[in-house]
Amino acid sequence: MRSMTVVVVGGGVVGFSTAVCIAEALPYCSVTLIADRFTPDTTSDVAAGIVICSPFPDIPLERQQRWFKETIDHLLAIAQSEQASEAGVLLSSGWQIYKELPADKVPFWSSFVLGFRIMTDRELKRFLDHTFGQAFTTVKCECSNYLPWMEKRFRKAGGQVVKQKVNNLQELSSQGYDIIVNCSGLGAKSLVGDSEVYPVRGQVLKVQAPWLQHFIRDGEGQSYIYPGMHSVTVGGTRQVDDWRLEVDPEDSQDILERCSRLEPSLSRARVLGVSVGLRPSRKNVRVEREMVLLGSRLVPVVHNYGHGGWGVTLSWGTALEALGLVRKCLHERCPRARL
Numbered sequence: 001m002r003s004m005t006v007v008v009v010g011g012g013v014v015g016f017s018t019a020v021c022i023a024e025a026l027p028y029c030s031v032t033l034i035a036d037r038f039t040p041d042t043t044s045d046v047a048a049g050i051v052i053c054s055p056f057p058d059i060p061l062e063r064q065q066r067w068f069k070e071t072i073d074h075l076l077a078i079a080q081s082e083q084a085s086e087a088g089v090l091l092s093s094g095w096q097i098y099k100e101l102p103a104d105k106v107p108f109w110s111s112f113v114l115g116f117r118i119m120t121d122r123e124l125k126r127f128l129d130h131t132f133g134q135a136f137t138t139v140k141c142e143c144s145n146y147l148p149w150m151e152k153r154f155r156k157a158g159g160q161v162v163k164q165k166v167n168n169l170q171e172l173s174s175q176g177y178d179i180i181v182n183c184s185g186l187g188a189k190s191l192v193g194d195s196e197v198y199p200v201r202g203q204v205l206k207v208q209a210p211w212l213q214h215f216i217r218d219g220e221g222q223s224y225i226y227p228g229m230h231s232v233t234v235g236g237t238r239q240v241d242d243w244r245l246e247v248d249p250e251d252s253q254d255i256l257e258r259c260s261r262l263e264p265s266l267s268r269a270r271v272l273g274v275s276v277g278l279r280p281s282r283k284n285v286r287v288e289r290e291m292v293l294l295g296s297r298l299v300p301v302v303h304n305y306g307h308g309g310w311g312v313t314l315s316w317g318t319a320l321e322a323l324g325l326v327r328k329c330l331h332e333r334c335p336r337a338r339l
C-alpha cells in the first residue's frame with residue numbers, strides 16, 4: 001500500500017502540536033507542514049504562554065476539560081524533563097485576583113493545575129481593592145523556544161516543513177494530499193472562508209525584572225505580569241476586530257501603569273521589547289472534520305483553529321483530538337488497516 005499523505009497548514013503552536021501528534025502516532029503516513037510564517041513571526045510567538053483559560057460557550061465542558069488536562073499533563077512532563085530549558089517550558093506560581101466575586105470561583109480546570117486554592121486575606125492584602133483571588137501553580141510555555149523544539153521533534157518523526165502561502169484548499173488537493181489538516185488560525189478566514197473568525201488584538205511588553213517570581217493576573221486577564229525564563233511578560237490589551245499589528249505607544253504606557261499598580265517595582269524595570277499579536281478568535285474553537293469537494297475529489301479536511309486567547313493552553317489536547325479525526329479518515333479509506 002502506498003503511504004498516505006497528510007498536509008498540515010499552520011506553523012504556530014496549534015499546527016506544530018497537531019503535526020507532531022500525527023507524525024509520531026502514524027509513522028506510515030507522510031506528513032508535511034506548510035505555513036507562510038514561522039517562529040518568531042507567528043501569533044504564538046507573542047503569547048505569554050501561560051496555561052489558563054475561560055470556557056467556550058457551546059462546547060461541552062468535559063471536552064474542554066480533556067483538552068486542558070491533556071495539554072497541561074504534556075507540558076508538566078516536559079517541565080520535569082532535561083528538555084525543559086530548551087523547550088521553554090517552566091512551572092509558574094501566582095495569583096489570579098478579582099475586585100468583585102467572579103461567576104466561577106472555582107474554574108473548570110482547577111483540579112488540573114497544581115495546588116489550586118482560594119487566596120487568604122493575608123495574601124489579598126497585597127492588592128488594594130481586590131476582594132477575591134485564586135492561588136495555583138501552572139505552566140508557562142514560551143513559544144520562541146517551544147516552536148523550534150517542536151519543529152525538531154516533528155522532523156525527527158519524519159515530517160517535512162515547507163514555507164509557502166496556501167491560497168486555497170484546491171491547491172493542496174492538486175498536489176495529491178490525501179488528508180488536509182487546517183491549523184491556520186486567523187488565516188482560516190480567507191483559506192476556508194470562515195466569517196466567524198475575527199482578531200482580538202493583544203499587545204505585551206517584555207521587561208527585565210528578575211526579582212519577580214510570582215505571576216499576577218487581574219480582571220480576567222485585562223492586566224497580567226508573567227515572569228518567564230529570560231524576562232517578564234506584562235500585558236495586555238483585548239481589542240476586538242482590531243487588525244493593527246504595529247505597536248501602539250499609548251497601549252504600552254497604559255499597560256505599564258496598570259501593571260505597576262499591581263506590582264510597584266515594575267516602574268523601575270527596563271523595557272526589552274514590545275510585541276503585538278492578533279488572537280484567532282471564534283465563539284467556539286473549531287475542531288471537526290468535513291468532506292470538501294475539491295475539483296472532482298472529495299477530500300477529508302480536519303479543522304483545528306479559532307483558539308482565541310487559549311491556543312497554548314489547549315494546543316496538545318486539541319491536537320490529539322485532531323489526530324483522532326485523521327485516524328477516522330484513514331480508517332474509512334482503508335478499513336482493514338490497523339491504525
Ligand SMILES: Cc1cc2nc3c(=O)[nH]c(=O)nc-3n(C[C@H](O)[C@H](O)[C@H](O)COP(=O)(O)OP(=O)(O)OC[C@H]3O[C@@H](n4cnc5c(N)ncnc54)[C@H](O)[C@@H]3O)c2cc1C
Pocket residue numbers: 009010011012013014015034035036037038042043044045046047048049050051052164165166167183184185186187188191201202203204235236276277278279280305306307308309310311312313314
Ligand atoms: C498578547 C497575547 C498573549 C497571549 N497569551 C496567551 C497565553 O498566555 N496563553 C495561551 O494559551 N494563549 C495566549 N495567547 C493566544 C495564542 O497566542 C493563540 O491562541 C495561539 O497562538 C494560536 O495558535 P495558532 O497556531 O492557531 O495560530 P498562529 O500562531 O497565528 O499560527 C497560524 C499559522 O498558520 C499559518 N497560515 C495561516 N494562513 C495560511 C495560509 N493561507 N497559507 C499558509 N500558512 C498559513 C501562519 O503563517 C501561521 O504559521 C495570546 C495571544 C496574544 C496576542
Ligand SMILES: O=C([O-])CC(=O)C(=O)O
Pocket residue numbers: 048050052202217220221224235236279308309310
Ligand atoms: O489572558 C491571559 O492571561 C493571557 C492570555 O491568554 C492572553 O492575553 O490572551
